[in-house]
Amino acid sequence: MSASQSDLPNTSRQRLEARESSILDAAELVFTRAGFDGAKIATIAQTAAVAEGTVYLYYRNKQDLLAGVVGRFWARLTLGAEEAITPEASAVTQLEQLARYHLHSILEQFEVVSLTYRARPQQERDLDQVRDYVRIFDRIMLRGIDRKELPDGVPISQLRDVFFGTLEFSARTLKLRNQSYDHSIVTNLLALMGQSVAFDEPAPVASEPSNSDLMRTLESIRDQLKPAETD
Amino acid sequence: MSASQSDLPNTSRQRLEARESSILDAAELVFTRAGFDGAKIATIAQTAAVAEGTVYLYYRNKQDLLAGVVGRFWARLTLGAEEAITPEASAVTQLEQLARYHLHSILEQFEVVSLTYRARPQQERDLDQVRDYVRIFDRIMLRGIDRKELPDGVPISQLRDVFFGTLEFSARTLKLRNQSYDHSIVTNLLALMGQSVAFDEPAPVASEPSNSDLMRTLESIRDQLKPAETD
């Protein structure tokens, strides 16, 4: 076994990886330009300076190639997000950093994000990368709860849907109107979540006695007051 | 000019419309079964009992046919939503009714909703139907503000993204986990929005005993405690 496998750019392993990523680059370019259906494998191969058949040595089919592009995108996003978050900051601050980064990124690379929807039904390998990305949110929340900055007992997965769902729909709205990044979206989202999550009061609506509870209690009082009416 | 154009089912106009909707029915069936890419025009034509070429007399291409299916779906959803909402109820109640209806519907017809994403880039005619649907939310909000039930000055479009974004992502999460409708999602969403939107009123839940009911019970207790003491 040789000592240095990653020094020279002429190892066979490295040549393969270079070819693979050049194909991915070409695919990303053509897919984002023309959309999935509009993109031709021939064009991608030409852009990557390989023969059409070569593409199929690296990816089983067009869908698989798309999965590769999308997976790499979300992996990149995960790295960027971890860099955008201050490790020692409070949970709320970290959430805001993630929200800003997320909204910025998906606006900037809207076409690639849209491609994600085309990848899902077929292969599920690229979903792993999305899961990794989403896990960043969970980590922030769990750390916040652990450090008593956030109240315990709030279902994280539901808040996750609020967080990412709102940001993605907001991004779509902005794109539809040809507007750019709007910080008030992040501010308002955090205010909304903050009310039920980050505030000192650990009383989310879910744990509050409902009117039904009140009614039950009242009825029990009334029944106790009038016990001997019917024997 | 004939007097009755919409009585007999044998007018040429009506035959055309019947054929068109039978093609749409077939397309919806095949698309939801096999997905957009998996669906063959030949299968759709066969299902609708017409020749393949006939499909192209009604729709320019496969994308256009998909737009027809998706557009009709959202139009149906709009009608259903308007039926699900009590016209005289408070704004918060109406929002909850819409949320329940929306979550229920997109869970039940998840495949058709997914098709929506395949339709967007091409034709934008079917987007109109989506816009009509979304407008229901706006109407509720505007009426609420008008009747002073909701505070003025909150950007409606941002709340709309919170509302629909959260519900759609929640639906996806549920589907991913093979879970069914979860009412706590609606409750928590409204609690979240309620904090920043309707803090005057504690959100009344539709099927729960109203404050009037509580009041009646309280009065019955009071009457029992002080039966003979009339001033």
Next chain:
DNA sequence: CCGTATAATGAGTGCAACTCAGTTTAAATG
């Protein structure tokens, strides 16, 4: 420098969306 394995090629194949020349059906006219 040869033999073998691995990588790359691109002309060829198959399948499905889309077309159109020909046919059927319905409406209009006298």
Next chain:
DNA sequence: CATTTAAACTGAGTTGCACTCATTATACGG
């Protein structure tokens, strides 16, 4: 009713593109 005219329908044929595979080129060990 018969006849003309227009509209609706058909399905065999065309086209475009994803995917295959027999052939060729390249790398590498002995």
